[in-house]
Amino acid sequence: MDAEMKDVILEYVREEYLDEDSGIEVDENTPLITGGLVDSFSLVSLLMFLRQKYNANIPDQEAIPETFDTVTNIMKLVERYRQDK
Amino acid sequence: MSNIGSYDERYRDFDWSRAEEDLSWDDGGMINIGYLCSDRNCELGLADKTALIWESFSGQEKRYSFNDIRIYSNSFAKFFRDLGIEPGERICIFLDKIPALYIGLLGVLKMGAIVQPLFSAFGEDALFTRLEDAGTEAILTSRKHIGKVRRIRDKLKALEHVVVVDGEGMELSDGEVAFDFEKAEAVERFDVYQVSPETPSLLHYTSGTTGKPKGALHVHHSILGQYMTTKWVLDLLAEDIYWCTADPGWVTGTSYGIIGPWSLGITQLVLEMGFIPARWYQAIEKYKVTVFYTAPTAIRMLMKEGEELVKKYDLSSLRHTASVGEPLNAEAVIWSEEVMGLPFHDNYWQTETGCIVIANYPGMKIRPGSMGKPFPGITATVVDPTEYKPIEKVGSVGLIALKPGWPSMFRTYWNNQETYDSKFKNGWYICGDRASIDEDGYFWFVGRDDDVINTAGHLVGPFEIESALLEHPAIAESAAIGKPDPVNMEVVKAFIALKPGHEPSDELKLSIINFVRKKLSPLAMPQEIEFRESLPKTRSGKIMRRLLKAQETGEEIGDISTLEDD
Numbered sequence: 253m254d255a256e257m258k259d260v261i262l263e264y265v266r267e268e269y270l271d272e273d274s275g276i277e278v279d280e281n282t283p284l285i286t287g288g289l290v291d292s293f294s295l296v297s298l299l300m301f302l303r304q305k306y307n308a309n310i311p312d313q314e315a316i317p318e319t320f321d322t323v324t325n326i327m328k329l330v331e332r333y334r335q336d337k
Numbered sequence: 338m339s340n341i342g343s344y345d346e347r348y349r350d351f352d353w354s355r356a357e358e359d360l361s362w363d364d365g366g367m368i369n370i371g372y373l374c375s376d377r378n379c380e381l382g383l384a385d386k387t388a389l390i391w392e393s394f395s396g397q398e399k400r401y402s403f404n405d406i407r408i409y410s411n412s413f414a415k416f417f418r419d420l421g422i423e424p425g426e427r428i429c430i431f432l433d434k435i436p437a438l439y440i441g442l443l444g445v446l447k448m449g450a451i452v453q454p455l456f457s458a459f460g461e462d463a464l465f466t467r468l469e470d471a472g473t474e475a476i477l478t479s480r481k482h483i484g485k486v487r488r489i490r491d492k493l494k495a496l497e498h499v500v501v502v503d504g505e506g507m508e509l510s511d512g513e514v515a516f517d518f519e520k521a522e523a524v525e526r527f528d529v530y531q532v533s534p535e536t537p538s539l540l541h542y543t544s545g546t547t548g549k550p551k552g553a554l555h556v557h558h559s560i561l562g563q564y565m566t567t568k569w570v571l572d573l574l575a576e577d578i579y580w581c582t583a584d585p586g587w588v589t590g591t592s593y594g595i596i597g598p599w600s601l602g603i604t605q606l607v608l609e610m611g612f613i614p615a616r617w618y619q620a621i622e623k624y625k626v627t628v629f630y631t632a633p634t635a636i637r638m639l640m641k642e643g644e645e646l647v648k649k650y651d652l653s654s655l656r657h658t659a660s661v662g663e664p665l666n667a668e669a670v671i672w673s674e675e676v677m678g679l680p681f682h683d684n685y686w687q688t689e690t691g692c693i694v695i696a697n698y699p700g701m702k703i704r705p706g707s708m709g710k711p712f713p714g715i716t717a718t719v720v721d722p723t724e725y726k727p728i729e730k731v732g733s734v735g736l737i738a739l740k741p742g743w744p745s746m747f748r749t750y751w752n753n754q755e756t757y758d759s760k761f762k763n764g765w766y767i768c769g770d771r772a773s774i775d776e777d778g779y780f781w782f783v784g785r786d787d788d789v790i791n792t793a794g795h796l797v798g799p800f801e802i803e804s805a806l807l808e809h810p811a812i813a814e815s816a817a818i819g820k821p822d823p824v825n826m827e828v829v830k831a832f833i834a835l836k837p838g839h840e841p842s843d844e845l846k847l848s849i850i851n852f853v854r855k856k857l858s859p860l861a862m863p864q865e866i867e868f869r870e871s872l873p874k875t876r877s878g879k880i881m882r883r884l885l886k887a888q889e890t891g892e893e894i895g896d897i898s899t900l901e902d903d
Contacts, residue, residue: 268851273484275507288394288433291458291611293793293859300847317613 254327257306261323261330264301269294280323285316295320302326308333339699341569344710351713353744356561360600370538370560371446372529374599375410378403387604390578390624391436394609399436403602406440411524413444416516420498422475424449424530427540429468429476430585431486433457434609437502437518438585439595441477444518446538446557449530453540453552456586456795457482462805462856465489466549467542468496471751479503483513534558534744540751541588543688544798546787552751553688559592560600562692562745566712567597570684571628572657572699580606580620581630587795588688589661592745593630614642618650625654632662634793636669636681637824644676655679657699661686662794663826664782667706683708685737685780687768688796689760691745695737695780707779708772716740717780718765719772725763734773734783738765788882790819792827797861799882805856806831809849811839814872818886820865831863832885834871841868 258280269290270276276289284290290298295315302308308330310320319325341347357363360373367373378388384404391399401409417428428445430452432438438454445452453471455464464485468476475498478486486499487510497512504515532538538557542550571593573579579598583589598605606624610616612635621629639647658673658681665683674680684696685708695717697709711717718727719735728735739746741761750757760767771783790797799817806815814834819827833849835841846866854862873881887893 268855271481271484273487274481276481283394286394286610286613286616288609288611291859293862293864294854296864297847297850297854297862300843300850304843304847318615 254331257327257330258323260305261302261326264298265290265323268297268301278323280327282323283317283321284323285321287321298326302330306330307335309335339569340572340574341698341700344698344701344713347569348711348713353561353565353714356565356744360560360564367529367531368534368557368560369446369449369529369532370557370596370600371410371414371443373560374596375403375407375443375447376529378599378602379407381602383602386602388599389436389439390604390606392606392608392610392620393435401436401440406443406599408523408525409440409518410443410447411527412518412521413441414447414527414529415524416500416518416521417445417450417475418448420475420500420514422448422450422498425451425537426475427451427453427471427473429453429455429471429473431455431457431459431464431476431478431482432502433479433481434584434607435479435502436607437477437479439607440518441502442585442591442595443599447527447529449532449536451537451540451554452591453542454585454587454591455542456584456858458860459485459586459858460854460856461485461489463550463801463858463861465492466801467552468493470542470549471540471552474498475500477502480507532557535748537748539591541591541688543588544789544796544801545756546789546798547800548756550798550801551753551756553588553747554749554751555691555745556748559691559745560596562743563592563597564600565714566693566696567593567601570682570693570696570698570712571597571630571659573598573601573603573628575602577603577627578606578624578654579603579628579630580608580624580626582608582612582617582632582635583630583662588691589630589632589794592692612638614639614646615649618647618652621652621655622650627654627656629655629658631658631660631681632794633660633665633669633683634662634825636660636665636673640669640672641824647676652677658682659684659697661693663791664706664708670703670705680705685709685770685782687770689747689766690739690743690768691747692743694739694743704775704779707775707781709780710778711780715743719774719780720763720765720767722786725765725767731776732773734771736786737768737770737772737780738762739768740764741766788818788886790817790827790829792819792822792829792860793825795860797829801857802829802831802853802861802863803880805853805861806833806849808856809852811835811845812849814880816872816880816882816885817863818882818889820889822864828864829861830865830867830889832867832869832872834869
């Protein structure tokens with residue numbers, strides 16, 4: 253696992269989708285969609301971030317709970333769709 | 338046989354006193370909605386019946402009987418009264434779909450205060466605008482959302498109490514208090530506040546084209562409309578397991594996710610989780626849901642997931658399905674009949690109407706794509722946009738208009754009587770939507786008559802989005818429109834002209850959409866941004882939103898000189 257990528261994505265999730273006062277902790281295995289932390293509308297911004305940061309054009313239909321619910325799964329998709337690989 | 342039986346007969350003979358008799362008002366019964374949805378069910382022998390089946394994000398299940406609902410709502414009522422909240426004051430409920438929301442709402446009503454439900458995904462600007470306008474005295478929230486409240490608290494002079502339902506053990510500031518209703522004193526008896534039919538009950542905020550969101554004020558009388566429409570449109574029976582997927586931050590979630598079913602003593606399911614197709618099918622199978630009320634966007638997303646997924650689950654418990662929020666396309670009705678074995682019955686209403694006003698009824702032939710026919714007790718038509726007279730010619734498009742006077746109609750816009758008055762023309766309440774009526778009296782939705790954006794069944798005001806965009810340091814001019822979308826009906830698209838020194842880039846787009854999401858909500862967040870050198874304006878300097886929309890949708894723009902004069 254790419255530790256740096258994990259930290260970058262986790263940091264983005266914490267910064268953009270969580271409130272500091274909420275006390276909610278996330279790690280790479282925390283369910284983001286099915287855990288109610290990232291809603292379907294907000295996925296647009298997460299996909300945009302991954303495209304900009306990693307040049308990964310993840311199709312919208314992959315951004316579903318089965319494949320996109322945790323940072324671990326998101327990283328797998330990033331690796332699969334990276335254009336620079 | 339459905340509850341409504343013959344629609345034509347019911348429409349012909351209807352009188353709202355029928356609902357008053359059902360709810361025992363004619364015998365001098367108490368008319369407080371909080372009481373009618375909890376204590377009364379116990380008095381009718383339903384104390385041990387399950388009122389709420391709730392499933393958390395993690396799949397944890399909890400059940401509450403009507404007696405639980407009665408006692409816990411008493412606890413909430415006593416708690417708020419002991420805090421010093423007076424009848425008529427506003428208590429905001431700012432929670433995810435957790436039991437405290439559903440039970441707390443009844444508690445607030447029982448002690449006579451006005452419930453102000455707000456969508457928990459609202460960002461701090463959206464929250465501030467609505468709390469400030471309502472002069473809200475207390476807010477019921479959770480750890481997850483308290484940060485947003487804290488960041489605006491100093492600016493809210495009226496807000497005295499912040500109640501945190503899971504606040505036990507956390508560091509609380511002045512004016513913040515923890516209240517866990519399941520650990521609090523069980524209040525067996527509470528002296529329910531005696532209301533009149535015209536006593537305010539709920540204050541739901543809704544968006545318009547211009548200005549700030551408006552608070553549509555409802556009264557306890559509204560329960561007559563919610564009770565009757567739940568019975569006849571949603572067709573609920575004593576043995577039903579009913580599931581309304583709407584969030585009570587919006588009016589469908591209170592009228593049909595709390596008041597309607599519980600005034601009928603019905604067991605209802607609530608999933609904390611939002612839309613996830615497999616989990617939804619799983620829930621219908623697991624809880625043997627019989628009546629399902631959802632939104633066209635969700636139905637279209639289920640369609641996208643395909644037939645294979647449906648076949649994995651046993652949905653045979655379903656006997657009636659309905660939808661609301663935006664027009665349900667004919668394809669979705671036909672698909673659901675083919676794949677799920679039941680057609681969705683679309684219906685129409687809005688925050689201001691308080692209850693369903695036009696519907697497809699069980700037992701009545703559905704015309705796929707149509708909103709159906711007016712509910713008994715509702716006089717509906719379409720009127721022309723200049724003199725507001727009913728249009729006689731079959732199939733002509735006009736503005737949907739309702740004859741005022743049904744029980745659940747809003748009574749005013751909070752602090753905004755002038756706008757309320759402007760909604761009534763020539764003796765009709767003008768809904769702001771365009772439709773036509775066919776030769777058999779079915780209504781067919783055409784579109785909105787204003788610039789309000791309907792995304793996934795939620796109305797979003799362009800002005801609120803544009804105002805938020807202008808707070809971004811890079812933005813000089815902004816316009817927000819609803820861009821047609823095959824699933825959500827519309828999504829927000831923003832047109833932006835940047836300030837000198839800023840260049841369009843993907844990074845800036847991301848910064849802008851996250852900026853709006855945090856300030857307002859994910860629904861208001863532009864899904865698409867287009868940078869322009871400048872935006873088209875009228876002669877008086879107003880940005881021509883309609884021109885941008887016409888350009889976007891490829892509509893004929895025609896002579897723009899009239900737009901320039903707007």
